[in-house]
Amino acid sequence: MLRVAVVGASGYIGGELLRLLIGHPRVEVTVATSNRFAGKRVDGPHPNLRGATDLTFVANDRLAEAEGSFDVLFLATPHKETMGRMPEFLGLAEQVIDLSGDFRLRDPQVYEHHYGTPHTAPELIPTFTTGLPEWHRKEIRESDRISVPGCMATAGILALRPLSEAGLLTGGIQVDARTGSSGSGISAGSSNIHAERSGAMRIFAPNSHRHQAEITQSTGLPVSMTATGVEAVRGVQVLCRVQLTEGTDERALRRAYREAYADERFVRVVAQKRGLYRLPEPKILSGSNFCDVGFSVGDEPGTAVVVGALDNLVKGGSGNAVQCLNIRQGWPESLGLEFTGLHPN
Amino acid sequence: MLRVAVVGASGYIGGELLRLLIGHPRVEVTVATSNRFAGKRVDGPHPNLRGATDLTFVANDRLAEAEGSFDVLFLATPHKETMGRMPEFLGLAEQVIDLSGDFRLRDPQVYEHHYGTPHTAPELIPTFTTGLPEWHRKEIRESDRISVPGCMATAGILALRPLSEAGLLTGGIQVDARTGSSGSGISAGSSNIHAERSGAMRIFAPNSHRHQAEITQSTGLPVSMTATGVEAVRGVQVLCRVQLTEGTDERALRRAYREAYADERFVRVVAQKRGLYRLPEPKILSGSNFCDVGFSVGDEPGTAVVVGALDNLVKGGSGNAVQCLNIRQGWPESLGLEFTGLHPN
Amino acid sequence: MLRVAVVGASGYIGGELLRLLIGHPRVEVTVATSNRFAGKRVDGPHPNLRGATDLTFVANDRLAEAEGSFDVLFLATPHKETMGRMPEFLGLAEQVIDLSGDFRLRDPQVYEHHYGTPHTAPELIPTFTTGLPEWHRKEIRESDRISVPGCMATAGILALRPLSEAGLLTGGIQVDARTGSSGSGISAGSSNIHAERSGAMRIFAPNSHRHQAEITQSTGLPVSMTATGVEAVRGVQVLCRVQLTEGTDERALRRAYREAYADERFVRVVAQKRGLYRLPEPKILSGSNFCDVGFSVGDEPGTAVVVGALDNLVKGGSGNAVQCLNIRQGWPESLGLEFTGLHPN
Amino acid sequence: MLRVAVVGASGYIGGELLRLLIGHPRVEVTVATSNRFAGKRVDGPHPNLRGATDLTFVANDRLAEAEGSFDVLFLATPHKETMGRMPEFLGLAEQVIDLSGDFRLRDPQVYEHHYGTPHTAPELIPTFTTGLPEWHRKEIRESDRISVPGCMATAGILALRPLSEAGLLTGGIQVDARTGSSGSGISAGSSNIHAERSGAMRIFAPNSHRHQAEITQSTGLPVSMTATGVEAVRGVQVLCRVQLTEGTDERALRRAYREAYADERFVRVVAQKRGLYRLPEPKILSGSNFCDVGFSVGDEPGTAVVVGALDNLVKGGSGNAVQCLNIRQGWPESLGLEFTGLHPN
Incomplete structure (x- = not known):
């Protein structure tokens, strides 16, 4: 042990x-x-x-x-x-x-x-090595010092990087992040008491959030992020508006995600035409180590919306850390992380 | 003014x-x-x-x-x-x-x-005079010192007293009170942070709650009360199990409520056979000065469930206080208290 | 009458x-x-x-x-x-x-x-006359046919039009709208049952929402809107990313809002430096006819976030309609619409 | 397999x-x-x-x-x-x-x-054998036909039976059950749409609920149960008022629970003097196969409140069924049921 x-x-x-x-x-x-x-x-x-x-x-x-x-x-x-x-x-x-x-x-x-x-x-x-297995697995395998990325950053990077990596994005990215209350921690303060936080749509970071710097660092693209606290205990969702390079269509996006994540146990591509859960939804991810990523091509040519969702305490933090541990030890990557998430929840 | x-x-x-x-x-x-x-x-x-x-x-x-x-x-x-x-x-x-x-x-x-x-x-x-207009209106009219009852006590007294007054109750009363988070006040503490309080069914007073003494004081009957915090910001509901005196049937209960409250602006008797809102529900009372009261006769002869619901901050506190002021000043009783509550909410 | x-x-x-x-x-x-x-x-x-x-x-x-x-x-x-x-x-x-x-x-x-x-x-x-008093009061006064705008459109127009009117905006606008469940109406369907809708962050319109056409119609600017259902029964919030014309600073924005709304009873400018409610928050607007609007100037020069919030059933619909009625009848505009909203709620 | x-x-x-x-x-x-x-x-x-x-x-x-x-x-x-x-x-x-x-x-x-x-x-x-392992393990081991009890019944039986079995209870039991919305199933209807069900305290069974018959069948004592839908997707909690036989004190209760459940993997006795989670709380049980049971001795001699909590879809249904399967197959009882539940949640 x-x-x-x-x-x-x-x-x-x-x-x-x-x-x-x-x-x-x-x-x-x-x-x-x-x-x-x-x-x-x-x-x-x-x-x-x-x-x-x-x-x-x-x-x-x-x-x-x-x-x-x-x-x-x-x-x-x-x-x-x-x-x-x-x-x-x-x-x-x-x-x-x-x-x-x-x-x-x-x-x-x-x-x-x-x-x-x-x-x-x-x-x-x-x-320190960036503790995001999907993009730094090789370094993690040999690193004794790992720094696990922020919760919103993880959702954003996992959603965006397949596209930036494939050269499908151009220009800046606008990220609208939504988060549950557990992200603000266990310490009581006037901002997180239930009567004030319940049912809120609180734009606590209207212009910039520190996690945006991590996304820029990973994708190489300028990011401007807003963050809003919504009613949930766990869960982060990022909704990202992107500009596509010329000629990039839905098929190209889907291919980029498939290439990036086909073998990834903890990233699922969720981009369906219909259904309540056709795009990533944190509600069904509580407790799981999944980051669901998806996209929807816009009416306006050359635009798309890219979405990422995860449990901020698991794939957005502790679960990701355990996944890094598994990799570093040479163990099966999903050891201790098998929980699938609940529906309904 | x-x-x-x-x-x-x-x-x-x-x-x-x-x-x-x-x-x-x-x-x-x-x-x-x-x-x-x-x-x-x-x-x-x-x-x-x-x-x-x-x-x-x-x-x-x-x-x-x-x-x-x-x-x-x-x-x-x-x-x-x-x-x-x-x-x-x-x-x-x-x-x-x-x-x-x-x-x-x-x-x-x-x-x-x-x-x-x-x-x-x-x-x-x-x-001091008890600031509960429906049962102390005459004294309030002439009193310069008014003490407004507790929120759960108000719901319990308004639900139970027509029956105790009419001599329809016998034996002790069991009250299960449920309350939203605003009742615990604005001060932040580990007990009321959102991540802990959200979606809770927290039995914070399993055996006795101080408001039960007010109900006993008003009805003359022994009361044992539990209190549970459930997910809501505003709202108190009391579910009371009562024993009926022999021969008391549904008609007798309905008559007692009608006699007590037929002319009351802020107490509505809600005791229907069907419908989502057939019994008092605090959800539709937020911001209003209503206390809804109702009952349902049990399968077991001689038993009934009696229910009261209100907004703890309004009829359970501030609204009730304003109603007392109106009475004391000789003004129309509903002045400043006309808001009906919202549905859906 | x-x-x-x-x-x-x-x-x-x-x-x-x-x-x-x-x-x-x-x-x-x-x-x-x-x-x-x-x-x-x-x-x-x-x-x-x-x-x-x-x-x-x-x-x-x-x-x-x-x-x-x-x-x-x-x-x-x-x-x-x-x-x-x-x-x-x-x-x-x-x-x-x-x-x-x-x-x-x-x-x-x-x-x-x-x-x-x-x-x-x-x-x-x-x-038909557009039933948005703040921008069409004069026509409403004399019109027998009024068409009340959509809930998200109302929030968006009230938030954005002071700036477009003052010539402070350039380029397209990205609107991220969040909405409570009452917006999808009273008819039961698999999409709005509680177990599925509770705690959701459901991006039901990732690329375009019909209300965006109303905002474009009113502001003259291209709008691309996403819409997400979040946990709330009532409430709409729009978070709009705008590009400012050169030289437009915070003062200019504040002045534009003041000029547009200084005399408006139902639009409040909420743009503070700190506080839980420093930007418009629908949570405290339930039941009220307010549309709160605000803004925050970005770190990146030339950008700002503009926010609007309202109760979709009141200022986003029925309350607005009653306000139009009051105007058309020559009555005080706030008749029947005095409710301020609740806090906490 | x-x-x-x-x-x-x-x-x-x-x-x-x-x-x-x-x-x-x-x-x-x-x-x-x-x-x-x-x-x-x-x-x-x-x-x-x-x-x-x-x-x-x-x-x-x-x-x-x-x-x-x-x-x-x-x-x-x-x-x-x-x-x-x-x-x-x-x-x-x-x-x-x-x-x-x-x-x-x-x-x-x-x-x-x-x-x-x-x-x-x-x-x-x-x-058919009753599929409640804690009380019917021996029969389950050899039975090909298993009937899994109802969710509220399971919570009630697990909370009450150690006491009835030990002869510590006398007279009837009053059960106040609270339940999340998943209990009413996946079919959409006017009763379970989000706008109506959200934040509710809906007493849908004021006088009697069919699960009470199962509790009576198991404990041999008359039970009268009310059931209220409160805000939650998963989760059932039963709050039971009991009469104790003479001389029964807190120690006796604790001993009865210990004797019944000391070796049970999926029943935890939660009866502490303080703390937010001192009594069973379904909020932290979502997805887990635990039924937490606890009690609090009343101020009035001879009375106590007994509490049970579980996830209605797991220990209150599917998890319990899988536990029965494990027993019937002679496998370790917790196979596939190891998830501990989340906090915060």
């Missing part, structure tokens, strides 16, 4: 990591840290794990004491804080899988622009 | 008072207090009031300075804190309408049992 | 017309038609009207028999069917206010393109 | 059977019937199964032609219709697992009372 530690394990991303890793047939979770819940049972803040584990949290600063009891370190720690502690983390385990935003952007300037603070460990950035 | 002040005006009950009083044709809101929002516009925390008012909040401790600028004081202040400040409030205005829980229960012992602290102003309790 | 009839009164738009007209101080509803509910009480399918009316439905084909008992005819009849019956309707009342889609588009070719069938009464189209 | 057929596979229970059986490591689904979708792919109405299966539906009346291609028959067919076709089904497979309501009640008179029609195959009733 591979022994793993999860740092920052009491939040929603941390909890989802625990769910997946505890259910994983070749992994044993030996350490889960949380300052707030130190000494308490893991199944307190994560009641879905009742019966699945007797683990208790340890305080973050006691992680070092546990050195030697884990082989891989998963970081579900906050943005901005993670980069400062990264040297410590790298000293504790040979393999580190980081789910924070701190090592996603290759260019420290871009990081500073989007996170509002200079990057304090720019020299470490190039040592 | 009657000048009124609202103390504790930044919460949900306070905001609803402002909405109703600002829209009231014979009332002018001159003061709205809030410590948290002192100096800020009222339409900040209450964005539905944009365009309706330019009022700003003043700090609570500056209420005294405003003396003379209001005739009636509405208190949307916290339980336990209100009783301590009541002497001050009573010195500031001739009429006080209290929406806290502190002066609802006539017996200080019962208060202590349910609120977990001794009552600090028991001598004031008898000076 | 002005006597009015509502044709097609058992649907959601019809029910909302009844709610507003029954509550209107100068109107009496004398006829409400419905084939499905002929002979049944109006408060059956519209349970929120219990206690407000004793009206019963008459069958559609008995409308002619009621001639003389109404002065104004409101049509909440289906698209495509309405144009065929329009000559009959026009013979029955001097004033007709049509809420169907059949007389919104001035160009029959455009109608045919978007509704998939030729227009059968093209000669009548120019006799 | 065991070959199974699912009859009535296009509904929600049928879809959930397919999800679980397709994911089951020792089962192959060879036939799925549906009249409505005959010839269409299974992943049309069940879009969560995309990528998991290429199966297509066959018409119900072609099941006989497929004889020999399946070893076990799962019936997700309608109540009342199933009993008529049962002889046919029994002729087609050695093992039949029935999820309809037709063979749950041992007494045909009770069936007739609750289903409103005489039982047409009463002689077959005693040949």
Whole structure:
């Protein structure tokens, strides 16, 4: 059994990591840290794990004491804080899988622009591999430092990159992202109390969202993203307007997706002519590691709408991280990630 | 124009008072207090009031300075804190309408049992009139001190009292109350964040809820109440199991309700044989001052289910308070309370 | 009292017309038609009207028999069917206010393109006035035939036209519309059952929606619209990406909105720097006749996001129709439309 | 691989059977019937199964032609219709697992009372075993005919029977059941469209629900049940008021549950003093085969509230059926049922 530690394990991303890793047939979770819940049972803040584990949290600063009891370190720690502690983390385990935003952007300037603070460990950035298996599988196989992309970025990249890669896109991309409430985390604040958030269509990022920089980084195309909180707990959907290069028709788009994803277990192309679920819908993806991608060619020649959907806590974070782990270990890629999602849900 | 002040005006009950009083044709809101929002516009925390008012909040401790600028004081202040400040409030205005829980229960012992602290102003309790127009209209007409009942209590009393009054009930009553999230107030906490509260069926009071004491006080019958938070922002529904005295049939129940409420504008008897809305449903009551009450006679002889539903912030609080004001002033009772509720909603 | 009839009164738009007209101080509803509910009480399918009316439905084909008992005819009849019956309707009342889609588009070719069938009464189209008070008040004052715009179109036009009118926009507009479930009407079908529609992010119109033609007609600019059903019963929000003419800055945008809407009772400009409700949010508009409009200037020079929000059944339909009635009758424009909306909701 | 057929596979229970059986490591689904979708792919109405299966539906009346291609028959067919076709089904497979309501009640008179029609195959009733593993494991092991209990019945029986079995209960039981919308099935009707069902607290069975008969049959105690539809897609919760025999205290209750369920994989006792999830909450059970049960001792001596929660489509139906299959085949009981449920959700 591979022994793993999860740092920052009491939040929603941390909890989802625990769910997946505890259910994983070749992994044993030996350490889960949380300052707030130190000494308490893991199944307190994560009641879905009742019966699945007797683990208790340890305080973050006691992680070092546990050195030697884990082989891989998963970081579900906050943005901005993670980069400062990264040297410590790298000293504790040979393999580190980081789910924070701190090592996603290759260019420290871009990081500073989007996170509002200079990057304090720019020299470490190039040592990290982008943890998106569909486009970086080969590097992941040999990398000990993996940085898992953001949830909306993952949906956007998986939806767009087959087209950019095939040279079918031209000009800028407009992304309208919609997200459930779990994306804003477990900490209570006036913005996420139920009476205010319920049934909302809250445009919290009208002009630009930091995940757009990741999409640009991956596709090479300028992206302008809005983000709206809608009623859902889990789920991200990106609706992307694209300009097609001349001569690109529906068949060309479909071919590009097929070529990119025919052998991918966790990306499904959903682009049907009719039906309630003819385009990607996050509602049926909760708990699953799928990212569904699809498209619809516009009435106006040369335009299309491209859609991506996923569970922000799974393929948009923890599930993706576990998929990277499987790849790095040389295990079957879907180990521990077989859940298909529910319908109705 | 009657000048009124609202103390504790930044919460949900306070905001609803402002909405109703600002829209009231014979009332002018001159003061709205809030410590948290002192100096800020009222339409900040209450964005539905944009365009309706330019009022700003003043700090609570500056209420005294405003003396003379209001005739009636509405208190949307916290339980336990209100009783301590009541002497001050009573010195500031001739009429006080209290929406806290502190002066609802006539017996200080019962208060202590349910609120977990001794009552600090028991001598004031008898000076307050119960602000439930349908059963205390005559006293309200002449009272300068009114205590508005709790939201679930109002639903329960309005549903049950016609039967207890007519002597149709025997034995104890079991009340299962269901409530939306606005009842837990505007303060953020781990219990009311969206991701935890959304879609919940949270039995937060499995054995006893303080509002049951108010129902017992009004009906004279022992009540045991459970309370469950379900998915809704506004809305309370009580489902009450009752034992009927011998010979009481459906006709007798219907007659009791008709006699109690035939002339009541804000209580509708909803007890049909079929239809989606054959029993009281809070979903269509949001924003309205209605309490719908209904019943269904059981298969087992001598039993019935009695149901009450209302908007916890309106008939369960602020609307009821405004109705009391109208009565006290000798105005038409529905002034400012004409909104019928929405369907669908 | 002005006597009015509502044709097609058992649907959601019809029910909302009844709610507003029954509550209107100068109107009496004398006829409400419905084939499905002929002979049944109006408060059956519209349970929120219990206690407000004793009206019963008459069958559609008995409308002619009621001639003389109404002065104004409101049509909440289906698209495509309405144009065929329009000559009959026009013979029955001097004033007709049509809420169907059949007389919104001035160009029959455009109608045919978007509704998939030729227009059968093209000669009548120019006799109708667009029922959008903020931009057609003068014509409405003198018009006996009014065609109320579509819900998303209303939100889009009110949000965009101040800018197009002021010459601040250039190029095409991308509109992403989000809508609640009431927009798809009261008829049950596999697409709107709760288990499928709940929590959805359903892109039902990925490339083009018929309401976009109305926005183009009003603003003179090419529009490409997507539409997504999200979790809500009422509510439409449009998020529009626009290109600004050179030199147009935030101040210029704000000025354009102020000039257009400073005196408008039912349009509020909501464009704040912070706060949960800093941009238009339909959640707090349910039941109200407001359309909130706002904007946010982009990071990229020359771009902005423009937002409109409303209750699709009120300002997006029935409320707008009543506002037109008030204007046509020379009454205060907000008569019967004073409800401010609820928060929280 | 065991070959199974699912009859009535296009509904929600049928879809959930397919999800679980397709994911089951020792089962192959060879036939799925549906009249409505005959010839269409299974992943049309069940879009969560995309990528998991290429199966297509066959018409119900072609099941006989497929004889020999399946070893076990799962019936997700309608109540009342199933009993008529049962002889046919029994002729087609050695093992039949029935999820309809037709063979749950041992007494045909009770069936007739609750289903409103005489039982047409009463002689077959005693040949069926109740498919509730926790209380009938031994019989299930050897039975070829299994009848899976109703969803609310399962929650009620699992919550109550440890206490009735231990002789801790006296008198009648009042059950207040709450349910999500998937329980009313996939067929569209006016009662389950989103705009009507969303946010509802619809008491659709105020006095009696047919599942109460199953609870009485299992516990031997009189039960009176109300049922309310609340906002959720999946999920059933029963809140049961019980009378305790003299001397029964909290310890006795806890002991009874422990004795009943200490070794049960799919029943968790959730009865904590604090926490949002201190009592069973269906929200975190979606997709899982757990039934959480708990209790809270009342203020009034001799009373307690007992709670059960489950996913109506899994432990309340299809998951339970698969668990029975595993037992009957002598396989590990949790095969194919390992999913823990999600939090948040």
